[in-house]
Amino acid sequence: MTEIVVRKKFSEIIKNGDPFQAPKEIITPGHSLKVLVTGGHLTPAIAVCDELIRRKINNIVWVGHRHSQVMDKNDSVEFKYVNSKGIKFVELIAGKLFRVWNGRTIIPGFRSLINIPIGFIQSLIVLLKEKPDLVISFGGYLALPIVISAFILRIPRVTHEQTIVTGLANRIIAKFCNKIFISWKQSIKYFNPSKTIYSGNPVRKAIFDTTKSKFSFSDDLPSIYITGGNQGASTINKVIVQILPSLLHDFNVIHQTGNSSVTGDFEKCKLVKDKLPEELSKRYFVKDYVYEDEIGTVFDRASIIIARSGANTCYELMALNKYSILIPIPTTSQNEQLLNARALEEIGLSYVIEQKDLTPEHLNKAIFDIVRHKEMNLNLLDKGFITTREKTQALVKLNSAEIIVDESLKLL
Numbered sequence: 001m002t003e004i005v006v007r008k009k010f011s012e013i014i015k016n017g018d019p020f021q022a023p024k025e026i027i028t029p030g031h032s033l034k035v036l037v038t039g040g041h042l043t044p045a046i047a048v049c050d051e052l053i054r055r056k057i058n059n060i061v062w063v064g065h066r067h068s069q070v071m072d073k074n075d076s077v078e079f080k081y082v083n084s085k086g087i088k089f090v091e092l093i094a095g096k097l098f099r100v101w102n103g104r105t106i107i108p109g110f111r112s113l114i115n116i117p118i119g120f121i122q123s124l125i126v127l128l129k130e131k132p133d134l135v136i137s138f139g140g141y142l143a144l145p146i147v148i149s150a151f152i153l154r155i156p157r158v159t160h161e162q163t164i165v166t167g168l169a170n171r172i173i174a175k176f177c178n179k180i181f182i183s184w185k186q187s188i189k190y191f192n193p194s195k196t197i198y199s200g201n202p203v204r205k206a207i208f209d210t211t212k213s214k215f216s217f218s219d220d221l222p223s224i225y226i227t228g229g230n231q232g233a234s235t236i237n238k239v240i241v242q243i244l245p246s247l248l249h250d251f252n253v254i255h256q257t258g259n260s261s262v263t264g265d266f267e268k269c270k271l272v273k274d275k276l277p278e279e280l281s282k283r284y285f286v287k288d289y290v291y292e293d294e295i296g297t298v299f300d301r302a303s304i305i306i307a308r309s310g311a312n313t314c315y316e317l318m319a320l321n322k323y324s325i326l327i328p329i330p331t332t333s334q335n336e337q338l339l340n341a342r343a344l345e346e347i348g349l350s351y352v353i354e355q356k357d358l359t360p361e362h363l364n365k366a367i368f369d370i371v372r373h374k375e376m377n378l379n380l381l382d383k384g385f386i387t388t389r390e391k392t393q394a395l396v397k398l399n400s401a402e403i404i405v406d407e408s409l410k411l412l
Contacts, residue, residue, distance in 0.1 A: 033412070036130060038063040038092070038146045039138025041162050042078050042230055043312040044401075046292075047202030048136060048160075049087060051401040061130050063123075063146055066091040077230040077259075077289050090126055092142060093118050116145075123149040134408060137177070138162070139170045151176040156411040160404060162201055162311035164340060166190045167333035178411055181404050183311060199404050200397025201315040208320075209296035215254060215285060217301075223252040224367065225302035230289065232258015233308055235355060236327055237265045240306075241272055242360045247367070248280040254298055259288035304370050306363070309341035309352075317344060318392040323370045323380070324350040327358055347391040348379030 035052055037045050037060060049060055062082045066075060066089075082089045123145035127135075135150040137143040137159040150157045159173050160181040166174075171190060174180045180191045183201035217223070224247065228236050237257055240247075247253055257265040266288040273284050290298050299305075299320055307313050309326040317324050326344065328337035344350035351366045373380055379388040397403070 032059065033057050033134070034059040034061065034130065034132045036061045036063060036127070036132035036135045036146070036150075037087075037138070038135070039143040039160075040140025041138040041160075041310075041312060042081065043204055043316075044160060044162060044202035045136075045138045046081065046085075047204050047401045048404055049085065050205065051202075051405045055405065061088045061090060061132060063090045063092050063126060063142070065142065080289075081292075090130070092122055092126065092146070119145040120149065124152070127153055127155065133412060134158075136160070136404070136408060137173055139167075139173060141169045144169050144173055147173045147176050156408075158404070158408045158411070160199070160202075161187055161191075162315075163187070163336040164311075164343065165334040165336050167336070179407055181407070183315065183400075197403070197407055198397075199407075200400035201311060202401040202404065203316060203319050203396075203398060204292070204295070206292040206295050207299055207316055209293075210300040212293050212297055215294075215297055215301060217252045218282060219252070221250065221252050221283070222303040222371070223254060223301045224304045224306060225254045225256070225298050226306045227256040227290070227308075227313075228258055229308050229310055229313065230258070231260060232256065232263070232265055232288075233327070233329075234258075234260075234263040234265055235358065236306065236308075237263075237269065239358055239360055239363055241269065243364050244272065244284065245276070245280065246364070248276070248283045251303075251367075252283045252285075252301075254285045254287065254290075254302065256287045256290050303374060304367060306367075309337045309344075309350075311336075311340055314340045314344055315396065317349060318347075319396045319398070321349070321385075321389055321392055323374060325353060325363065325366050325370070326350045327353050327355055330355045345380070347395075348381035348383060348385075348388045349392070351380060 035057060037049060039045060052060060064078050064082065066079050079089055127149050132155060135146060135155055135157040137147050137157065139159060139161060147157050147159065157177050158179040158181065159170070159177045161170055162183050164184045164187060166187060174191050178195065180196045181199040182188060182196060185198055188196050226236065226240055240255060244253065255269060257269050259266050266286065269286045273281055273286050276284060299322065303323065305317060305322050305324040307324060307326060309328045324344065326341040328341050338354070341350060341352040345352050351370065353362055353366060370380070377385050379385045
């Protein structure tokens with residue numbers, strides 16, 4: 001197993017030893033098992049795949065999206081990432097019900113409706129061809145036809161819910177699963193308690209690995225890491241570009257833009273970098289995606305994270321106790337991203353700026369307010385930062401992937 005170096009401060013929240021040390025002896029049904037993994041949340045799914053591989057269960061099939069957006073010609077991060085791990089990738093066409101119908105959504109909405117039956121037929125074909133012993137779902141409309149098809153074919157199936165609230169697709173998925181894993185205790189009200197297990201959210205080991213120096217700065221300025229998730233966030237990117245010249249006088253900036261051919265943000269930001277004075281340009285790193293061998297270094301160097309507030313991002317911020325500014329996507333199901341962000345705000349770890357309130361001035365003020373709190377070792381509620389550490393210790397489960405794999409294999 002690859003040695004992982006964990007920051008000393010993180011050891012404070014580990015109660016029962018390092019969960020990333022050599023695994024305990026576990027009796028599995030055999031190394032010839034085939035596991036199919038699918039769903040809309042890449043990060044915890046990869047963490048579970050890593051746990052399967054660690055146990056010598058290498059026959060994994062991934063069902064997902066080849067492209068992140070409609071009309072996007074570039075391969076998705078999901079596709080590239082899964083391929084880099086040597087896991088077989090199968091593309092699935094699946095449809096979903098649009099929540100908002102207007103002039104802009106009517107054509108893609110009808111196209112998506114047509115894709116719903118296509119997704120079910122394709123799911124049955126995939127399962128009959130691959131013959132997996134187990135299906136692990138990470139939710140969303142993509143996983144729905146796979147899980148229902150697995151139910152019809154009597155293939156054991158489990159699902160993991162990342163968010164505090166749950167959407168329609170995940171509620172339906174849960175009804176067809178043998179076991180349901182949840183990241184947050186309060187989510188149990190949405191599911192059958194008799195088959196629900198509080199596992200926490202699987203955390204990537206890579207976020208703790210600071211041994212690979214992928215980013216080097218020629219100064220001792222603090223750093224800001226900006227990310228919009230796997231696909232990037234064009235709304236955030238546009239605001240960052242407006243305040244970038246002034247930010248670079250006080251910070252190094254690592255900016256993950258996404259690589260959508262629809263927005264072209266990666267190319268636009270590279271042009272911005274080229275036009276900066278040399279001294280400032282050296283402080284600005286533009287990345288389409290931050291990969292597994294880079295993420296630990298990025299998190300370690302960053303004093304402040306500016307991000308969306310997906311469940312996985314929020315969980316990793318708690319695991320690392322990182323100050324952050326969270327800008328929730330306003331159109332998520334049941335406003336789940338805002339709820340995720342508020343949870344971190346309540347423990348003093350994050351500022352929340354709703355997208356309707358996002359301006360260059362507002363973002364700039366929040367950044368320097370965090371700097372002031374950090375210098376005084378206060379959380380963002382003006383209390384000692386130790387109180388935030390104590391709360392994250394109670395919320396974060398570092399052995400989540402192990403729990404999910406243990407409980408899933410019991411079905412076999």
